[in-house]
Amino acid sequence: MLFHQTDFHEKATIGKSDFTSSACRRSKLRRCPVEDRGGLRPTALKMAMATYRPRTSPRCPHRPPIRIREEDRCVRAHRSSESWGRSQTHAGGDMNVVGVDVGATKIAAGVISPEGKVLSRARYPTARTPEKLLSGIARAVSEVRDGFEVRGVCVAVPGLLLAQEDMVAYSPNLHAIEGVRLRDELEPEMGLPLTIENDNNAAAWGEFRFGAGRGAEHLVFVGLGTGIGGGAVVDGQLLRGAQGAAGELGHVTVQPTGPRCACGNRGCLEAFASGSAIGRRAREVAAEKSWSSLGRLAAEREVLGEDATRLAREGDAAALSVLEEAGRWLGIGLAGFVNVFNPDVVVVGGGAMGAGELMLGPAREEVRLRSRSPSRDLVEVREAALGPDSGAIGAAALAKGTSGEFLL
Ligand SMILES: [Zn+2]
Structure with a gap:
């Protein structure tokens, strides 16, 4: 390899x-003017969407x-x-x-x-x-x-x-x-x-095709990175929505008065469970618990989300509490997605999934507490299987030939 x-x-x-x-020679990169992009300004977005199919x-x-069917599950x-x-x-x-x-x-x-x-x-x-x-x-x-x-x-x-x-x-x-x-x-x-x-x-x-969702027909994917991205497969089809903007799962509000999100809203799931949110919360906890490993690290340099993961794995209680809290917020978001989509499987990936079960364990508990039956009893919350390759592999699986046929 x-x-x-x-x-x-x-x-x-x-x-x-x-x-x-060749690009420089041509020097006529066809970058659409702002008013034609349909997204750089709210008014332009509205205009573009009016004609978008x-x-x-x-x-x-x-x-x-x-x-x-439940009886089919083993098969x-x-x-x-x-x-x-x-x-x-x-x-x-x-x-x-x-x-x-x-x-x-x-x-x-x-x-x-x-x-x-x-x-x-x-x-x-x-x-x-x-x-x-x-x-x-x-x-x-x-x-x-x-x-x-x-x-x-x-x-x-x-x-x-x-x-x-x-x-x-x-x-x-x-x-x-x-x-x-x-x-x-x-x-x-x-x-x-x-x-x-x-x-x-x-x-x-x-x-869905090659990773933790193989064999499923309904899947929700949540990617925990700097922000939180998402995607949904419903009945074997990618869910796109009216304008192709479906799946913005990171920007579902889970706490109306919560921290400001990168999107401008308050209390999005992304503001509680993304890598950057974990880092922010870790710095807050470090300030409160200066005697902890997290607190001692904060005295030396800025604490990041991955520091919380590493120290939690070493057993630092303060770092563990940060990841458990983020996992519970994640689970609150997932519980809503389970109620809405009734998926076979929820796959959680992205760089912040280095925390693994330290976040997924609390998240599963919240899903069990907050989702409705039968979804909560049948859904499986799994860690992504393809790691950093999921995007490239998934892209390849969506590649089409000249006649519009899938190539993989
Ligand atoms: Zn947001």
């Missing part, structure tokens, strides 16, 4: 497909729908993605697909096999200008596919994606991607069919 860590600014030769130089939600071609538990694959016509043969997960800090690309295995990886820092960002995506794809036969590419991007235009209207953590017609810019450089997707939808789909 290959792993490439390449400095984004380091000159890399990709021959005539060197995207940086979402694409049809993808349905996994390998999975016929099955009705969920379903023994089904695997392999058995699904054998029973269905494979749209893409045995060829591989490139999945790209564009994050606020890094671009992670992978060549993904039809079985959902990562055959090759490339990683670049995320640039902050549109031209360099596109260059980085193209270079990551060029690097990762070297030596592999691939049938297509899917790039998963953060923010509100206007799928019909292949354009991100609003991305609070990556403004450089806003207003760029991604497919028009990237597809000619790649020479492969290109699909654009939302990053959390891709992660949800990756876990």
Whole structure:
């Protein structure tokens, strides 16, 4: 298994497909003006949405729908993605697909096999200008596919994606991607069919197809990172909503007078259970309990969310209380999602899931206390299985060919 860590600014030769130089030569990056992006300003968003028509939600071609009955549960538990694959016509043969997960800090690309295995990886820092960002995506794809036969590419991007235009209207953590017609810019450089997707939808789909949600038909995915992202698969289909903005699970209010969220509201789930929220709460607790390991660390430097996880694993009671509290808030959010979606499985992933059962244990208790029967009795709350690869694998699984067929 290959792993490439390449400095984004380091000159890399990709021959005539060197995207940086060609993009600069053209110097006419088609970045839509603010008023046409449909998302950078509330009024513009409203105008764009008035004319927006979402694409049809993808349905996994390998999975016929099955009705969920409690008596079927044991049978379903023994089904695997392999058995699904054998029973269905494979749209893409045995060829591989490139999945790209564009994050606020890094671009992670992978060549993904039809079985959902990562055959090759490339990683670049995320640039902050549109031209360099596109260059980085193209270079990551060029690097990762070297030596592999691939049938297509899917790039998963953060923010509100206007799928019909292949354009991100609003991305609070990556403004450089806003207003760029991604497919028009990237597809000619790649020479492969290109699909654009939302990053959390891709992660949800990756876990559904190849990860902790294999065998499920209804899934809720919650990604705990700097913020909280989400995605839902309902009856084997990605839930998109009227404007493609469904699944913003991190911005469900769980406490109206709670801390301010990055979105501007107060008391969103993200403000209580994300990595940044855990860090903020850890600093508060450190100030209250200066004798604890957390408190002693805070006297030396700023405490971060991952510090709370590490110290909790070492047995520090103050750090443990921070993670238990965050886990309970997470569970309050999940209980609502369980009531709304009645999923087979809730998958929790993202960088903050380094806390694992320290958060998931309390979260499960809240789900049991607050969800309604029968959902609460049957739902399983699991840790994501694909780790940091879920976005790239899920993106690859959402890649489409020229006729709109799924490639994996
Ligand atoms: Zn929010």
